[in-house]
Amino acid sequence: MKTILVLGAGLSASSMIRYFLERSETYDWHLRIVDMDVEMVKRKINGHSRAEALEFNALNRDERLPEIQKADLVISMLPARFHVEVAKDCIELGKHLITPSYISPEMKALDAEAKAAGVLIMNEIGVDPGIDHMSAMKIIDEVKAKGGTITSFKSFCGGLIAPESDNNPWNYKFTWNPRNVVLAGQGGAASFIRNGEYKYIPYHRLFNRLDHHSIPGYGDFVGYANRDSLSYREIYGLQNIPTIFRGTLRRPGYCEAWNVFIELGMTDDTYPMIGTENMTPRQFLNAFLPYNASLPVEEKFKQFLREDRIHLYERFEWLGLFEHTPLIGIENASPAQVLQKILVDKLSLSEGDKDMLVMLHEFIYEINGNKFFHTSYMVNIGEDQVYTSMSNTVGLPVAICAKMILQNEINLTGIHLPVYEHIYDPILKELESFDIKFMEEKSEL
Amino acid sequence: MKTILVLGAGLSASSMIRYFLERSETYDWHLRIVDMDVEMVKRKINGHSRAEALEFNALNRDERLPEIQKADLVISMLPARFHVEVAKDCIELGKHLITPSYISPEMKALDAEAKAAGVLIMNEIGVDPGIDHMSAMKIIDEVKAKGGTITSFKSFCGGLIAPESDNNPWNYKFTWNPRNVVLAGQGGAASFIRNGEYKYIPYHRLFNRLDHHSIPGYGDFVGYANRDSLSYREIYGLQNIPTIFRGTLRRPGYCEAWNVFIELGMTDDTYPMIGTENMTPRQFLNAFLPYNASLPVEEKFKQFLREDRIHLYERFEWLGLFEHTPLIGIENASPAQVLQKILVDKLSLSEGDKDMLVMLHEFIYEINGNKFFHTSYMVNIGEDQVYTSMSNTVGLPVAICAKMILQNEINLTGIHLPVYEHIYDPILKELESFDIKFMEEKSEL
Numbered sequence: 093m094k095t096i097l098v099l100g101a102g103l104s105a106s107s108m109i110r111y112f113l114e115r116s117e118t119y120d121w122h123l124r125i126v127d128m129d130v131e132m133v134k135r136k137i138n139g140h141s142r143a144e145a146l147e148f149n150a151l152n153r154d155e156r157l158p159e160i161q162k163a164d165l166v167i168s169m170l171p172a173r174f175h176v177e178v179a180k181d182c183i184e185l186g187k188h189l190i191t192p193s194y195i196s197p198e199m200k201a202l203d204a205e206a207k208a209a210g211v212l213i214m215n216e217i218g219v220d221p222g223i224d225h226m227s228a229m230k231i232i233d234e235v236k237a238k239g240g241t242i243t244s245f246k247s248f249c250g251g252l253i254a255p256e257s258d259n260n261p262w263n264y265k266f267t268w269n270p271r272n273v274v275l276a277g278q279g280g281a282a283s284f285i286r287n288g289e290y291k292y293i294p295y296h297r298l299f300n301r302l303d304h305h306s307i308p309g310y311g312d313f314v315g316y317a318n319r320d321s322l323s324y325r326e327i328y329g330l331q332n333i334p335t336i337f338r339g340t341l342r343r344p345g346y347c348e349a350w351n352v353f354i355e356l357g358m359t360d361d362t363y364p365m366i367g368t369e370n371m372t373p374r375q376f377l378n379a380f381l382p383y384n385a386s387l388p389v390e391e392k393f394k395q396f397l398r399e400d401r402i403h404l405y406e407r408f409e410w411l412g413l414f415e416h417t418p419l420i421g422i423e424n425a426s427p428a429q430v431l432q433k434i435l436v437d438k439l440s441l442s443e444g445d446k447d448m449l450v451m452l453h454e455f456i457y458e459i460n461g462n463k464f465f466h467t468s469y470m471v472n473i474g475e476d477q478v479y480t481s482m483s484n485t486v487g488l489p490v491a492i493c494a495k496m497i498l499q500n501e502i503n504l505t506g507i508h509l510p511v512y513e514h515i516y517d518p519i520l521k522e523l524e525s526f527d528i529k530f531m532e533e534k535s536e537l
Numbered sequence: 538m539k540t541i542l543v544l545g546a547g548l549s550a551s552s553m554i555r556y557f558l559e560r561s562e563t564y565d566w567h568l569r570i571v572d573m574d575v576e577m578v579k580r581k582i583n584g585h586s587r588a589e590a591l592e593f594n595a596l597n598r599d600e601r602l603p604e605i606q607k608a609d610l611v612i613s614m615l616p617a618r619f620h621v622e623v624a625k626d627c628i629e630l631g632k633h634l635i636t637p638s639y640i641s642p643e644m645k646a647l648d649a650e651a652k653a654a655g656v657l658i659m660n661e662i663g664v665d666p667g668i669d670h671m672s673a674m675k676i677i678d679e680v681k682a683k684g685g686t687i688t689s690f691k692s693f694c695g696g697l698i699a700p701e702s703d704n705n706p707w708n709y710k711f712t713w714n715p716r717n718v719v720l721a722g723q724g725g726a727a728s729f730i731r732n733g734e735y736k737y738i739p740y741h742r743l744f745n746r747l748d749h750h751s752i753p754g755y756g757d758f759v760g761y762a763n764r765d766s767l768s769y770r771e772i773y774g775l776q777n778i779p780t781i782f783r784g785t786l787r788r789p790g791y792c793e794a795w796n797v798f799i800e801l802g803m804t805d806d807t808y809p810m811i812g813t814e815n816m817t818p819r820q821f822l823n824a825f826l827p828y829n830a831s832l833p834v835e836e837k838f839k840q841f842l843r844e845d846r847i848h849l850y851e852r853f854e855w856l857g858l859f860e861h862t863p864l865i866g867i868e869n870a871s872p873a874q875v876l877q878k879i880l881v882d883k884l885s886l887s888e889g890d891k892d893m894l895v896m897l898h899e900f901i902y903e904i905n906g907n908k909f910f911h912t913s914y915m916v917n918i919g920e921d922q923v924y925t926s927m928s929n930t931v932g933l934p935v936a937i938c939a940k941m942i943l944q945n946e947i948n949l950t951g952i953h954l955p956v957y958e959h960i961y962d963p964i965l966k967e968l969e970s971f972d973i974k975f976m977e978e979k980s981e982l
Contacts, residue, residue, distance in 0.1 A: 281802055281872075286828040290811050292872070293825075294802030296741040301827060357726055357739030366735050380739075382746060383731040427726075427737070 093120050094498045097163035099150045099178060100170040101127040101136060104192070104218065106478050108167070108487030109136050109143075112494070116142035119498065124159065126150045150174075153181065160185050165497055167191070167490060175199060175215075183209045188497050192218030192486050200507055207506040214502075216509045217493050218486035219449060220249040223470070223523070225327070225509055226489070226516035227530050228453050231468055232328055233513055240459035243334055247324075248305065248315040248452045250341025251482055254473045255310065257445035261407045263343035265439050267447035267474075267482055274359055274432045276340070277319065284321035288334040293317055299351035303339055305452055308531075310471050313450065315339030316347050327509065341450050349404045352397065353431060356380040361428035368425040372416045376430050377408075390414055411438050447474040449481040451530075456537070463537040470530045488526055492519045538565050539943045542608035544595045544623060545615040546572040546581060549637070549663065551923050553612070553932030554581050554588075557939070561587035564943065569604065571595045595619075598626065605630050610942055612636070612935060620644060620660075628654045633942050637663030637931050645952055652951040659947075661954045662938050663931035664894060665694040668915070668968070670772070670954055671934070671961035672975050673898050676913055677773055678958055685904035688779055692769075693750065693760040693897045695786025696927055699918045700755065702890035706852045708788035710884050712892035712919075712927055719804055719877045721785070722764065729766035733779040738762055744796035748784055750897055753976075755916050758895065760784030761792050772954065786895050794849045797842065798876060801825040806873035813870040817861045821875050822853075835859055856883050892919040894926040896975075901982070908982040915975045933971055937964045 096112060098105065105125075112123050126146040127133045133145035148155040151174060160166055160181050165188050168178045172193035182189040183205050195215045206213050216222055228247060235242055252258075253265040266273060282293040293301050303315040318338040325331050342350075353359050357380050365371070365379065374389055381392040393414075397404060408414075411434060418437070420430050441447070448471065455466040474481035493510065496502050502515060510516050523529070541557060543550065550570075557568050571591040572578045578590040593600040596619060605611055605626050610633050613623045617638035627634040628650050640660045651658050661667055673692060680687055697703075698710040711718060727738040738746050748760040763783040770776050787795075798804050802825050810816070810824065819834055826837040838859075842849060853859075856879060863882070865875050886892070893916065900911040919925035938955065941947050947960060955961050968974070 280808055281805055283808075287830070289828060290824055291828065292802055292805075292810065294741075294800075294805060296739075297800065297802070355739075355742065357737055357742070360726055360739060363725055363728075365737065375734075379735055379737050383734060383736065385732070 093122050094164040095122045095124060095162055096494060096498070097159055097166045098123065098125040099156075099166065099168045101125050101129075101133050102169065103480070104483050104486040105169045106136060106480075106487065107483040108169075108491040108494075110479065111488060111491035113137070113140050113143060115495070116140070119495065121498070124163065126159070153177065157181055157185070160187055163187055165190070165494055167494060169490075172196070176202070179206070179213050182213065183211050186211060189213045190217060190490055190493055190497070191215050192222060192490055194221055195507060195509065203507040210505050212497065212502065212504050213507050214493055214497075214504075214510065215507065217489050217519075219482070219489070220451070222489050222510065223485055223520075223528070224249055224451060224453075225511055226520055227451065227468060227470065228328060229511045229513075229516055230520060231453065231455060231466065231532075232330070235455070235457050235459065235466075236329075238459050240457045240464075242330060242455055242457040244454070244456035245324075245328070245330060245333060245335065246303065246315075246337040246339070246454040248303070248313070248339045248341045248450075250313065250315075250450045252341070252343065252448045252450060253441075254446040254448040254481075257442070257447075258343075260439065261410045262346055262349065262439060264346050265441050265445065265447075266436065267441065267480065270432050270436050270439075271428075274428050274435070275361060277316070277354075278359070278361070280319055282317035282319050282321075284317060284337045285333075286335050286337070296354050297351070299347040299354060302347055303337070304344075305341070305454075307450065307452065307469050307471060310450070312344050313341045313452075314344050314347055315341050315452075327511065335456075341452065345404065345407070348401065349407045352401070352404060352408070356396070358427045358431045361426045364424035364426055365430065368420050368430055369423045371420045371430065373411075373413050373418075373420075373434055374416055376420065376427075376434070377413045380427075411435065441477060443477075446476070447481045448472065449485045464534055465537050466532065466534045468530045468532045470528060472528050484526060485528060488523060488528065489519055492522050538567050539609040540567045540569060540607055541939060541943070542604055542611045543568065543570040544601075544611065544613045546570050546574075546578050547614060548925070549928050549931040550614045551581060551925075551932065552928040553614075553936040553939075555924065556933060556936035558582070558585050558588060560940070561585070564940065566943070569608065571604070598622065602626055602630070605632055608632055610635070610939055612939060614935075617641070621647070624651070624658050627658065628656050631656060633657045633659075635659045635662060635935055635938055635942070637661070637667060637935055639666055640952060640954065648952040655950050657942065657947065657949050658952050659938055659942075659949075659955065660952065662934050662964075664927070664934070665896070667934050667955065668930055668965075668973070669694055669896060669898075670956055671965055672896065672913055672915065673773060674956045674958075674961055675965060676898065676900055676911060676977075677775070680900070680902045680904065680911075681774075683904050685902045687775060687900055687902040689899070689901035690769075690773070690775060690778060690780065691748065691760075691782045691784070691899040693748070693758070693784045693786045693895075695758065695760075695895045697786070697788065697893045697895060698886075699891040699893040699926075702887070702892075703788075705884070706855050707791055707794065707884060709791050710886050710890065710892075711881065712886065712925065715877050715881050715884075716873075719873050719880070720806060722761070723804070723806070725764055727762035727764050727766075729762060729782045730778075731780050731782065741799050742796070744792040744799060747792055748782070749789075750786070750899075752895065752897065752914050752916060755895070757789050758786045758897075759789050759792055760786050760897075772956065780901075786897065790849065790852070793846065794852045797846070797849065797853070801841070803872045803876045806871045809869035809871055810875065813865050813875055814868045816865045816875065818856075818858050818863075818865075818879055819861055821865065821872075821879070822858045825872075856880065886922065888922075891921070892926045893917065894930045909979055910982050911977065911979045913975045913977045915973060917973050929971060930973060933968060933973065934964055937967050 123143040137143040168191045175191045176198045251267045277298045321338040452469040472481045568588040582588040613636045620636045621643045722743045750758045766783040897914040917926045
């Protein structure tokens with residue numbers, strides 16, 4: 093029997109837990125799951141004989157260590173900042189570990205120790221990061237195997253609302269942590285390289301510098317730049333590529349409208365506004381518009397939008413920004429917290445709504461003097477509000493990787509990403525059986 | 538004989554030192570001055586028998602304490618972050634201290650200790666902060682004495698180039714630390730209150746929300762909001778005032794053009810750009826503009842400006858932003874550092890140039906049912922590049938306050954600002970003899 097210890101069982105763990113439970117007889121797995129919310133874990137396990145809901149505090153090392161000791165494999169779905177502590181325990185006890193999160197510098201620094209202990213710590217194996225690495229590396233490796241040279245690589249990912257549930261003027265609902273959506277893009281200029289020229293986009297223009305794309309059967313999308321595109325040159329072995337760009341997908345119009353929030357100053361999370369507890373949405377908006385004794389907020393906002401963006405007006409009206417109710421009801425809230433409250437009231441999922449995960453890669457490369465444009469895209473729709481697309485695309489690659497480790501199909505030690513063919517190839521193949529499938533189109537230029 | 542110890546003798550100390558030397562016989566003063574640059578101190582003293590250039594390290598407590606012990610009064614013109622340490626020494630040794638800088642929370646916390654020691658620590662007694670406090674409080678106290686209620690107070694200050702030296706399209710030259718000018722307004726939204734409504738302006742719109750003003754004989758100015766206007770309600774005893782606004786003055790057009798730098802992302806000081814050592818001004822500009830294979834930088838920049846701001850184009854051309862020379866020549870420079878390099882090359886003072894300090898207050902108040910609009914303004918032009926307006930307006934209030942303390946004309950202890958009539962009144966009067974004189978205009982509304 094093999095024991096899998098799962099630390100943290102929130103939203104994105106549901107599909108992974110189901111995968112393990114459905115295969116637990118076949119592979120003789122025993123699943124031990126801990127989360128602050130034990131009842132939630134019990135619901136997800138639903139009485140399955142090969143699973144156990146644990147009650148210890150996963151953030152307490154003394155409580156965690158004996159549980160790791162009992163496991164054959166550890167999966168940390170805890171918030172990313174806790175992974176390094178867990179990794180140190182796993183190295184000490186000689187246990188493999190999987191996390192879906194970005195490798196932090198502290199995690200990277202454990203590489204030699206992990207190797208010395210014969211331990212594999214696989215990171216960035218959810219979706220963005222995860223499926224993006226795997227699906228991109230598949231094409232990059234194919235092109236390299238044919239002696240080709242990649243001159244341009246653009247890659248986009250977006251967590252969106254499924255077309256059948258897309259019924260508001262923003263063409264968006266929160267399918268993931270709203271706070272991250274409100275703060276998206278903050279913390280520094282976005283940087284990338286385009287035809288050999290380094291480019292920098294400050295936060296307050298980020299949602300105005302857009303890449304337009306269509307995906308067959310799913311319509312139009314626009315992409316705004318992620319903060320860091322440049323480090324992917326190293327990760328993907330494309331050190332000298334003249335164009336590399338990573339972005340986030342939204343439906344057309346969303347980004348231009350979102351930039352209005354940024355321009356107004358409504359996404360600032362660095363200071364508390366005065367009187368937010370009894371503030372109306374209208375007062376919130378007015379606090380960012382100039383004083384004018386003779387113009388109502390609506391007219392001042394139209395002036396702010398300018399003629400060329402006046403078509404966005406309806407989106408803001410729909411959010412209730414001109415209304416006197418409801419009161420924000422949060423003391424000393426930052427602009428970002430107030431905005432989040434207003435948005436969550438309007439842009440949350442309704443019962444029956446499904447989410448959608450979209451990924452798109454665009455390559456330009458040359459092989460033997462011929463130039464190709466090659467796209468690869470994947471659209472996945474969630475099953476329901478438990479087995480969401482987000483849960484499937486984050487959890488299933490983790491689960492499949494776990495199976496491969498337990499079946500001794502991976503012979504790596506140290507700190508890794510899923511950028512190796514013997515890892516990404518079987519995972520991408522198995523993901524297809526869950527309708528997480530990349531379509532490719534290639535044309536000669 | 539009274540001994541004055543001056544810590545730090547940079548640009549803004551020249552006029553103060555001259556004031557002390559010219560009166561040293563009359564008042565029997567002995568001046569002891571320390572600065573890292575001893576030769577500069579010697580030049581400023583110019584062999585005067587009542588002054589001494591000291592060579593100790595003013596930042597070292599052990600070296601500083603015996604010097605403070607010998608003094609009757611200490612003046613710290615050191616960078617603001619060092620004032621608190623000096624203040625602690627002065628309290629310990631029972632010596633009065635003057636600094637022109639803002640009261641930090643740490644300084645404020647020394648109030649009880651200073652009082653217990655019978656020590657006065659007078660702060661914010663240069664120009665903005667300093668002359669602004671004094672000239673505003675004079676009017677505020679007058680209105681209050683007449684039983685009036687102030688409903689609006691706007692106050693502006695600007696360090697600019699004198700009209701006779703104003704010969705570039707920016708109508709601006711660096712008369713103060715260029716780095717502070719490049720970073721001006723960063724670090725949080727500007728907040729103020731207008732007719733009872735709290736208003737917030739994010740940094741990227743700060744230089745586009747402008748107040749227009751004329752000053753008789755000196756033409757037009759525009760003011761952008763300072764970050765903090767609200768705390769002045771407490772300082773000036775105007776707790777319930779419905780409108781209070783503090784701003785910085787520039788010549789018309791400067792702010793709109795400066796906002797273009799901000800919008801582009803060129804004032805960001807948080808990350809190093811790649812390849813700045815060998816970067817051209819043109820490449821620097823291009824890094825913030827979208828890639829376009831068929832448009833030159835000039836055309837992309839015009840598109841960025843938009844039609845309504847195209848009149849600003851000349852300012853950027855004049856700065857050499859489209860040129861291939863000179864190379865920036867600084868490794869790993871932030872955008873703000875690169876911009877500063879480009880600006881310093883063009884906007885520095887030329888020989889013979891004079892600076893100008895402009896201050897403007899606008900009050901609206903009611904007395905006995907009558908409503909008044911009352912302005913008070915001061916324009917001061919520097920004498921030369923040593924006795925600049927900045928040096929005069931910072932150093933002379935400090936010097937006059939020093940004289941008053943040494944003549945036992947101030948009976949305060951603790952941490953203070955110059956907001957008391959028995960302090961500001963004689964200082965403002967004496968400043969008039971240095972051509973630092975407020976003109977007032979009052980009309981009934």
